[in-house]
Amino acid sequence: xxxxxxxxxxxxxxxxxxxxxxxxxxxxxxxxxxxxxxxxxxxxxxxxxxxxxxxxxxxxxxxxxxxxxxxxxxxxxxxxxxxxxxxxxxxxxxxxxxxxxxxxxxxxxxxxxxxxxxxxxxxxxxxxxxxxxxxxxxxxxxxxxxxxxxxxxxxxxxxxxxxxxxxxxxxxxxxxxxxx
Amino acid sequence: xxxxxxxxxxxxxxxxxxxxxxxxxxxxxxxxxxxxxxxxxxxxxxxxxxxxxxxxxxxxxxxxxxxxxxxxxxxxxxxxxxxxxxxxxxxxxxxxxxxxxxxxxxxxxxxxxxxxxxxxxxxxxxxxxxxxxxxxxxxxxxxxxxxxxxxxxxxxxxxxxxxxxxxxxxxxxxxxxxxxxxxxxxxxxxxxxxxxxxxxxxxxxxxxxxxxxxxxxxxxxxxxxxxxxxxxxxxxxxxxxxxxxxxxxxxxx
Numbered sequence: 152x153x154x155x156x157x158x159x160x161x162x163x164x165x166x167x168x169x170x171x172x173x174x175x176x177x178x179x180x181x182x183x184x185x186x187x188x189x190x191x192x193x194x195x196x197x198x199x200x201x202x203x204x205x206x207x208x209x210x211x212x213x214x215x216x217x218x219x220x221x222x223x224x225x226x227x228x229x230x231x232x233x234x235x236x237x238x239x240x241x242x243x244x245x246x247x248x249x250x251x252x253x254x255x256x257x258x259x260x261x262x263x264x265x266x267x268x269x270x271x272x273x274x275x276x277x278x279x280x281x282x283x284x285x286x287x288x289x290x291x292x293x294x295x296x297x298x299x300x301x302x303x304x305x306x307x308x309x310x311x312x313x314x315x316x317x318x319x320x321x322x323x324x325x326x327x328x329x330x331x
Numbered sequence: 332x333x334x335x336x337x338x339x340x341x342x343x344x345x346x347x348x349x350x351x352x353x354x355x356x357x358x359x360x361x362x363x364x365x366x367x368x369x370x371x372x373x374x375x376x377x378x379x380x381x382x383x384x385x386x387x388x389x390x391x392x393x394x395x396x397x398x399x400x401x402x403x404x405x406x407x408x409x410x411x412x413x414x415x416x417x418x419x420x421x422x423x424x425x426x427x428x429x430x431x432x433x434x435x436x437x438x439x440x441x442x443x444x445x446x447x448x449x450x451x452x453x454x455x456x457x458x459x460x461x462x463x464x465x466x467x468x469x470x471x472x473x474x475x476x477x478x479x480x481x482x483x484x485x486x487x488x489x490x491x492x493x494x495x496x497x498x499x500x501x502x503x504x505x506x507x508x509x510x511x512x513x514x515x516x517x518x519x520x521x522x523x524x525x526x527x528x529x530x531x532x533x534x535x536x537x538x539x540x541x542x543x544x545x546x547x548x549x550x551x552x553x554x555x556x557x558x559x560x561x562x563x564x565x566x567x568x569x570x571x572x573x574x575x576x577x578x579x580x581x582x583x584x
Contacts, residue, residue: 271442274441275442278440278441287356287361287363288413290351290353290356290362291353291362291442293349293352295349296342297341297342297343297345297346297348299342300339300342300345301342304339304342308335
C-alpha cells in the first residue's frame with residue numbers, strides 16, 4: 152500500500168465526519184507523510200507505524216465523538232462517544248460498555264424512584280378513592296413529592312458530573328490504547 | 332440554575348410541611364405511620380376433615396400441634412392502622428378438606444409502610460392425611476405435627492419442618508428448605524431454584540435411594556454407608572434438586 156491508497160482509504164472510513172472536519176484531518180495526515188519523507192523515512196515505514204487506515208479512522212472518530220461530548224455533554228453525545236470507543240477493541244466491551252450500561256441503569260432506577268414519588272398522590276388516589284383515607288395520607292404524599300423533587304434535582308446534578316467523569320474515562324481509555 | 336434552586340426551595344418547604352403534618356396526624360392517631368395490632372382467631376371441627384390447605388401471601392405460617400379436635404387458626408401481628416380492616420381470615424371445610432386462607436380487600440397496595448403478620452395453625456394430635464401450604468413470600472414453619480403427606484410450596488419464603496416422618500413434596504424458588512426428621516420413612520421430593528436444601532434424620536436410614544442434583548451448588552451426604560446414591564437395597568426415594576443451592580443430607584445432631 153502506498154501513501155495515496157492509504158489516504159484514500161482513510162478518507163473513505165472518515166465519511167461519517169462533517170466535510171470540513173474530515174478535510175482537516177486528511178491535511179494533517181498528508182502533512183505527516185510529507186514530514187516523514189523529509190526526515191528520510193519511507194512511505195512503507197510511515198504506514199507501518201500508523202497502522203491500518205480502518206483502525207486510524209476508528210481512533211479519529213472516537214476522538215471526535217469524545218471531543219463533541221466534552222463540548223456539549225448529553226445522553227446521546229456521551230452514548231455516541233462510548234460506542235465509538237467500544238468499536239476500538241473487544242476489550243472495551245468489558246471495561247467501557249458494561250460499566251456504562253450498569254451505571255446508566257442505576258440512574259434510570261433513581262429517576263424512576265423520583266418519578267414514582269412525584270406522582271405518588273395520583274397513585275394513592277387510584278389505590279384509595281375514599282377521600283377520608285386520602286386526607287389521612289395527604290402529608291405523607293406531600294413529603295413524597297418533596298423528596299421526589301429533591302431527588303430529581305440531585306440526580307440531574309449527578310448526571311452532569313457523571314457525564315464529565317465518563318468523558319474523562321474515555322479520554323484515559325483512548326490514551327491507554329494509543330500507548331499500546 | 333435559578334429554576335432548580337426554586338424547585339429545591341419548594342421541595343424543602345413540602346418536606347417541612349410533611350414532617351409537621353405527619354407528626355400532628357400521628358398524635359391524633361390517624362397518620363400513615365400509626366401501627367395497630369391485629370388478631371383474628373377462628374377454629375373449625377376436624378372430625379370429617381382429612382386434609383388441610385393453607386394459602387398465605389406474606390408473613391410467616393406456623394403449623395403447630397394442639398390438643399382437642401379443632402383446627403385453630405390465628406392471624407396476628409401488626410400493620411398500619413388503615414389496613415387493619417383489610418385483612419380477613421377465611422376458614423372453611425370443602426369436601427373433607429379444611430381451607431385456611433388470608434385474604435385482603437385491596438388488590439392494589441402501593442403504600443404499606445409496615446406489616447408483620449403471622450398465621451399460626453394448630454392441628455389436633457389426630458393424624459391427618461395431607462397438609463398443603465402455599466405462600467408467596469411467607470416463611471413456612473411446621474413443628475411436631477402428625478400428617479401423612481406434606482405438600483409445601485413458597486416462592487421466596489424459607490420452609491422449616493421439624494416432624495417425625497412423612498411423605499414430602501416441597502417446592503421453593505429462592506427460599507431455603509430444612510427438614511429435621513426422626514426418620515426417613517417415605518419418599519421425599521424437594522425442588523428449589525436458588526434455595527439450599529438440608530435433610531437431617533435422627534435415625535440412620537437402613538435403606539435409601541437418592542437422586543441429588545445441584546447445578547452449581549455443593550452436594551454433601553454424611554449418612555454412614557452412603558455410596559453411589561444408595562444406602563442398602565431399596566428404601567424410600569429422596570429426590571433433592573436445586574439449581575444454585577447447596578444440598579446437605581445427614582444425621583441430626
